[in-house]
Amino acid sequence: MAGRLAILCPGQGAQHAGMFDLARLDPGASGLLDAWFADPQLAPLLRASLDGEQRFANRVAQPSIVAATLATWTALRARLPEPALVAGYSIGELSAYGVAGALEPGAAVKLAGERARLMDACLEGGAAQAMVALSGMPDGSVASLLARFGFHAAIVTGEDALVAGGPAAQGEALARAALAAGGRATLLPVAVASHTPLLQAAVAPFAALLERQRWAAPSFPVLSGISAAPVGDAQQAMRDLPRQIAEPILWQDCMDACREAGVTVALELGPGAALARMLQARHPQIACRSVSEFRSLDGVHSWLHRELD
Known part of the structure; x- marks a missing residue:
């Protein structure tokens, strides 16, 4: 072969x-x-x-x-x-x-x-965690957006695509902010902020x-x-x-x-x-x-x- x-x-x-x-x-x-x-x-x-x-x-x-x-x-x-x-x-x-x-x-x-x-x-004794998939974000905007909501890059899948992990209480707010910035965001069915x-x-x-x-x-x-x-x-x-x-x-x-x-x-x-x-x-x-x-x-x-x- x-x-x-x-x-x-x-x-x-x-x-x-x-x-x-x-x-x-x-x-x-x-x-x-x-x-x-x-x-x-x-x-x-x-x-x-x-x-x-x-x-x-x-x-x-x-x-x-x-x-x-x-x-x-x-x-x-x-x-x-x-x-x-x-x-x-x-x-x-x-x-x-x-x-x-x-x-x-x-x-x-x-x-x-x-x-x-x-x-x-x-997770024991701490805040609930979440993961959010982000893509299509304007250049240079991701790092500051993640920091704003206490999230971290977890899995980098493309030049403008990644999965982020952080506090569940801020997950929906992060997703809304990403959409407002012109990107796309999806809350994932994962309750642990892996790779952060x-x-x-x-x-x-x-x-x-x-x-x-x-x-x-x-x-x-x-x-x-x-x-x-x-x-x-x-x-x-x-x-x-x-x-x-x-x-x-x-x-x-x-x-x-x-x-x-x-x-x-x-x-x-x-x-x-x-x-x-x-x-x-x-x-x-x-x-x-x-x-x-x-x-x-x-x-x-x-x-x-x-x-x-």
Whole structure:
């Protein structure tokens, strides 16, 4: 195959009750999911992801998204060429190390649950938090607007697009001010200001958890969310993964790194297709799809082989 493949691992926002269904079509992946749904630590969280009222809670969303991502990868990987790289958006960066073989999949799912627990603990006794997506803002106006409402850049997705995190009490006011300035704003269904200094208290304890894991060298590079640099060793992974809890994700730079690495095809493991759409819009020469767009594993493989040949 002449093409170069990138695997994209999603973050929160698009989870749904059917996000395990495609992986269930593969016996090995289905068995993996059965084991996780029977695990006393994971079962309550994964079962809650099937409930629309609980699905977007941080403690449920993070492990369920990692589980869906890694089960889908398990279902697909035997018939795929080795990726040139893998990139993960927010919690997806933990999934990415599972995809690259640096972490055992079950360990990655459990770490996602612990990560969510530590992040949620940052809310205890403090003000409620929120995240707002902003785009189309006039040049030079974003920094002062965020500072005005006590928000911080959390995920940079384009020259004029980012997700910001801060106090929930100021979220609607920030959105109104952005609209008044000529931009666009959307309040996100997330109650924790990920990737901002408000989550700093979760960094050290998560680093300690990572140090207790059994790591292997990634089989292919994982893009670091905080630098967009390729990570090829476990020690660097253990340094970067905790930091990204409280530091902004440079997703725009990660997309550019895919292009610079010669990627020609990108597959998002789902749920959702936001990463594939963003990458396609920024680099139209890269063929991008999400597994959520297919009804069968064979359909995913057929598309990939056509694009990679």
